[in-house]
Amino acid sequence: MRKTIAARGATLAMAWSCWLLTASRSEAVTMTFGAAKDATLYESATGALSGGGEDGFFAGRTVQVAAEDARRALIQFNLSSIPAGSTINSVSLRLSVLRTNATSPRAMTLHRLLGDWGEGTTVDPDRPNGGSGGPAANGDATWIHQFRPGDLWSTAGGDFSAAASATTNVPTSGAFTWNTSSGLVADVLGWVNDPTSNFGWLIKDAENTAGTSRRFASRENSVANNRPLLTIDFTPPVVRTPGDVNNDGAVNAVDAALLAAAYGTTTTANNFDLGEFSGDGIVGVADLAILQRNFSPLAQASPATVPEPGSALLAVSAMACAGVVAIRRRRRAG
Ligand SMILES: [Ca+2]
Ligand SMILES: [Ca+2]
Numbered sequence: 514m515r516k517t518i519a520a521r522g523a524t525l526a527m528a529w530s531c532w533l534l535t536a537s538r539s540e541a542v543t544m545t546f547g548a549a550k551d552a553t554l555y556e557s558a559t560g561a562l563s564g565g566g567e568d569g570f571f572a573g574r575t576v577q578v579a580a581e582d583a584r585r586a587l588i589q590f591n592l593s594s595i596p597a598g599s600t601i602n603s604v605s606l607r608l609s610v611l612r613t614n615a616t617s618p619r620a621m622t623l624h625r626l627l628g629d630w631g632e633g634t635t636v637d638p639d640r641p642n643g644g645s646g647g648p649a650a651n652g653d654a655t656w657i658h659q660f661r662p663g664d665l666w667s668t669a670g671g672d673f674s675a676a677a678s679a680t681t682n683v684p685t686s687g688a689f690t691w692n693t694s695s696g697l698v699a700d701v702l703g704w705v706n707d708p709t710s711n712f713g714w715l716i717k718d719a720e721n722t723a724g725t726s727r728r729f730a731s732r733e734n735s736v737a738n739n740r741p742l743l744t745i746d747f748t749p750p751v752v753r754t755p756g757d758v759n760n761d762g763a764v765n766a767v768d769a770a771l772l773a774a775a776y777g778t779t780t781t782a783n784n785f786d787l788g789e790f791s792g793d794g795i796v797g798v799a800d801l802a803i804l805q806r807n808f809s810p811l812a813q814a815s816p817a818t819v820p821e822p823g824s825a826l827l828a829v830s831a832m833a834c835a836g837v838v839a840i841r842r843r844r845r846a847g
């Protein structure tokens with residue numbers, strides 16, 4: 514069973530909360546994300562240009578002055594709604610080309626960014642042409658700045674992983690996608706498990722031919738369907754219910770019997786497989802109390818993991834558990 518959630522802005526956290534409430538076992542989930550920020554690095558030795566507030570962002574080489582004609586696009590997504598420890602199944606990024614002088618498709622690559630950057634609100638005053646950027650403001654990313662004016666990239670043109678995470682042929686107009694790849698999956702996995710490392714991707718052309726640049730619709734674009742869209746399919750980590758010794762999704766007499774069988778055992782803290790839920794490393798009264806609190810005999814257990822014994826044996830097991838506890842309590846009281 515698969516659930517699909519479109520997660521944007523303030524609705525994202527709520528959507529995820531609702532999913533958690535309705536999720537049973539670990540199911541694959543598909544979520545879509547709009548960009549948290551996007552901007553362009555305009556080639557400029559002084560970092561004079563930016564355009565983070567534009568309705569488009571650019572990659573490739575323009576037909577402007579050769580020393581300043583390279584453009585690199587930056588894009589980042591907030592993935593905080595994907596729980597750490599999830600398995601990332603697939604990742605794809607869709608953009609839309611709004612404008613180009615090129616007449617044929619062009620390979621462009623996604624590279625994991627290695628440092629943070631500012632989006633700012635600068636727009637190019639030369640509209641609708643654009644492509645040359647506007648006067649950079651403080652806080653903007655530029656060719657030499659992560660954040661203007663003082664925070665510089667180690668290397669002009671941005672700090673990014675040399676290895677491409679994905680490659681696709683970018684058309685001359687319309688929507689296109691970087692399909693899932695091991696590189697994209699690895700990037701997202703790393704960001705989900707360590708959000709402080711999530712600086713997004715840099716979109717790069719080989720930059721060996723003038724006139725290849727594309728203007729992509731940015732997150733500020735007025736046409737929602739043209740904005741960047743990241744799609745991630747993932748399987749969240751299994752969250753075990755305290756009391757569910759056999760990990761079948763239900764807390765019932767079977768678990769009580771298993772706990773009874775391990776009663777008094779010293780083990781590692783939170784070894785649910787033995788019935789240690791309280792974290793003290795001993796299967797004991799505290800664990801039984803937790804099991805009782807979460808006891809849900811009517812909950813649906815996974816058929817594949819329900820043991821063979823019939824209901825009579827289950828009842829006996831539960832009684833055995835209760836008996837063990839009573840005996841030990843009497844011993845301690847004596
Ligand atoms: Ca932007
Ligand atoms: Ca169980």
Ligand SMILES: [Ca+2]
Nearest residue numbers: 791795797800
């Ligand atoms: Ca315990």
